Amino acid sequence: MITVSLVDDDRMLREGLRSWLAGADRLRLVAAEPTVDALLALPGPPAEVVLLDLVLRDDSRAEDNVRRLRAAGSRVLVVSTVADRTRIVSAVAAGADGYLTKDHSLETLTHAVCTIAGGGTAHSAELAFAWAYDAGPCRPQLAxxxxxxxxxxxxxxxxxxxxxxxxxxxxxxxxxxxxxxxxxxxxxxxxxxxxxxxxxxxxxxxxxx
CATH class of the missing domain: 1.10.10.10 (Winged helix-like DNA-binding domain superfamily/Winged helix DNA-binding domain)
Known part of the structure; x- marks a missing residue:
């Protein structure tokens, strides 16, 4: 079983995902909190993979949240309904191991989490699009x-x-x-x-x- 935590300020989604993952054979949800601060304040070892909402109401930056979670020992899969290319790119550049929109199936989510827990990366079509059209400073210009x-x-x-x-x-x-x-x-x-x-x-x- 792969341990998973969720950081999302939508209470309905937190409860919904708890029920959703109850049917997943390989994943076990160990925590669901509205902020990274709340998650990191919990006792016990960190989850292997954290599902992190891209935009939280506490005004925290996605890239800062990713760095804190990685420093705590978790790998990070960003999940969001927000198609903000700049924020997506910044989160992955900060160390996120993948990005999925929230409309994917449980099978896709499970596969992504298992891939990340095994040391791989989970890249969706939305992430590839964000990178391909990003012209920010984190995308170097190669000759x-x-x-x-x-x-x-x-x-x-x-x-x-x-x-x-x-x-x-x-x-x-x-x-x-x-x-x-x-x-x-x-x-x-x-x-x-x-x-x-x-x-x-x-x-x-x-x-x-």
Whole structure:
């Protein structure tokens, strides 16, 4: 069983989700609170995954809530009816492991939570759209050759194969990848490994992973 907590200031939704998840074989709801403050004040270990509403009435920022929950030891799936691209992108850039709208099925939610609990990410069409059309500072501008090398390398090719396809040396390919990592880090999205690079490609809707 995967432990799940919910942060949402809609009381009806909190009670509804409690009943909804009662029928889920793999998920157990351990807490449902209106704010992150209230959730973090509860005794006991944190849930493996927190379902976090994007916009709460306490005026807290989604990205701050994500950082606090991640620091407490939980992974975060943002769920919302709000199609605010800027807020969605900011939440994921702050460390959220995925985004779903509230109109998805229990099966989709369960799959997303299980994926996140296993160390993966849950990306919906709405999130891909938000990234694809975001021009904010957290989306770095990559040069054409940087993007080419990133996509080939993140798709699973070795560094040597990536260099060969681009017609450049291995050292040059590595230099391009280092530049890509630097740009993401400067944008507040730490990127160090090949897995990180693949995740950024998926988050930004760049395709081909």
């Amino acid at each position: 054409p050759r940087e993007l080419e090398v990133l996509l080939d390398y993140a798709s699973g090719l070795t560094l040597k194969a990536t260099a060969r396809r681009a017609g450049i040396s291995v050292n040059t390919a590595k230099w391009y990848l280092d530049r890509v990592k630097e740009k993401y880090q400067e944008a507040g999205r730490p990127t160090y490994t090949k897995i990180d690079l693949a995740r950024r490609v998926e988050e930004d809707g760049l395709g081909r992973v």
